[in-house]
Amino acid sequence: MNIKSTFLLIFTICFIPAAFGQNELKIEKSENERLVEVLNSSELIGENRASYLSVRIYKIDNGSGSAGIPEGHEVSHNLLIAVSEFDEEPNQNLFEVGPFYNPKFIKWNDIKEYEREVQIEYGSYSSRKDVILKININGLKVVK
Numbered sequence: 756m757n758i759k760s761t762f763l764l765i766f767t768i769c770f771i772p773a774a775f776g777q778n779e780l781k782i783e784k785s786e787n788e789r790l791v792e793v794l795n796s797s798e799l800i801g802e803n804r805a806s807y808l809s810v811r812i813y814k815i816d817n818g819s820g821s822a823g824i825p826e827g828h829e830v831s832h833n834l835l836i837a838v839s840e841f842d843e844e845p846n847q848n849l850f851e852v853g854p855f856y857n858p859k860f861i862k863w864n865d866i867k868e869y870e871r872e873v874q875i876e877y878g879s880y881s882s883r884k885d886v887i888l889k890i891n892i893n894g895l896k897v898v899k
Contacts, residue, residue: 792815793813793815793835796815796816797813797814797815797835798813798814798815799811799812799813800812800813800814800834800858800859800860801860801863801873803863803866803871803873805866806866806868807840807841807868807869808838808839808840808841808868808869808870808871808891808892809837809838809839809840809841810836810837810838810871810873810890811836811837812834812835812836812837812860812873812875813834813835813836813837814832814833814834814835814855814858815832815833815834815835816830816831816832817830817831817832817833817853817854818830829856831853831854831855831856832853832854832855832856832857832858833851833852833853833854833855834851834852834853834855834858834875835849835850835851836849836850836851836852836888836890836895837849838850838890838891838892839892840892846892847892848892848893850890850894850895852888852895852897855875855877856877856878856879857877857878857879857880858875858876858877859875859876859877860873860874860875861873861874861875861876861885862874864887869891869892870889870890870891871889871890871891872887872888872889872890872898873887873888873890874886874887875887875888885899886898886899887899
């Protein structure tokens, strides 16, 4: 047996069973209404995936009229902040903060190894405010 035949035999033995090892695909409909709502109405507005910590910020609307503005059907938003360590089995958390009227990601202020600070602007266009959120794997704190 030459080297090409031996290599082909080894390749066949090692990789063919892996290709056919999957069972039938399974399809399930989620009954978790909150999860369905969040995944269908969320928008990624900020992401930082540097050194040991991944932070993603999503905004989700709170429904028509939730902003409490009398002249319209304006919505307020909550922010979902997903935090994960980089690891084979990472620690992960999800925090929700709000409501905010018209929130906008501005910038990452302070990036430390295990902590992030993010600046969020919110409010009506004539009177915008900002808030700084300090994020780590175990908590979320409003700084300003």
